[in-house]
Amino acid sequence: MVGVSACGSSESVASNGPVATTIVATPATDSQRAGVTTTLASPIGALVRDQNGALLEGAPVAWAVLSGGGSVSLGISASAANGEAATVWTLGRTAGVQRVTATLVSGVSDTIIAIGTAGAAAVFALVDGDNQTVTVGQTSAPLQVRALDQYGNVVPSLAVTWSTTAGTLSALQNTTGTNGVASVTLQPAMGAQVVTARLATGASLTFNVRGQ
Structure with a gap:
């Protein structure tokens, strides 16, 4: 088996x-x-x-x-x-x-x-438009300011108040754009005038414009 x-x-x-x-x-x-x-x-x-x-x-x-x-x-x-x-x-x-x-x-x-x-505005600076001479009855080139935070980022939507010792501004208040810049133009009176841009914090900048 x-x-x-x-x-x-x-x-x-x-x-x-x-x-x-x-x-x-x-x-x-x-x-x-x-x-x-x-x-x-x-x-x-x-x-x-x-x-x-x-x-x-x-x-x-x-x-x-x-x-x-x-x-x-x-x-x-x-x-x-x-x-x-x-x-x-x-x-x-x-x-x-x-x-x-x-x-x-x-x-x-x-x-x-x-x-x-961006953080709060730490730098408020002139961009362009200072020391202009403009014919009376004409409009100046834009007077421009820029706001930056402490790290150099542009600060948008920031209120800027404008005033002038003479002449007529295109706006008395506006806000910075997406590039951090706010601007106005001036129709000057005859002679020297000073335009001031001011933030709510008290920071301010001045532009000198002469009408001729």
């Missing part, structure tokens, strides 16, 4: 777990506004999903400032049970759009933006 031995084999099947596949900036924390060098009111976040589209907990996310010169409180943070990883962002000195990237281990990333707004 010949015995036949049957050999049974078992196959080990590897089960792949969830893998961090996509990352998207959390809409509610994107595009916040704050003054330059200040911390955003809310932490910024990014949602991590696995290969099946489910929100994923425990995925490491690396945070890096892409532009604007600010800083984040955490260089790496893990996604929470709701799939969101978060960090606190302090803006840099540059007014306008600043950017931070949120990156998965795989290299997949998304960008979060914030808008830095």
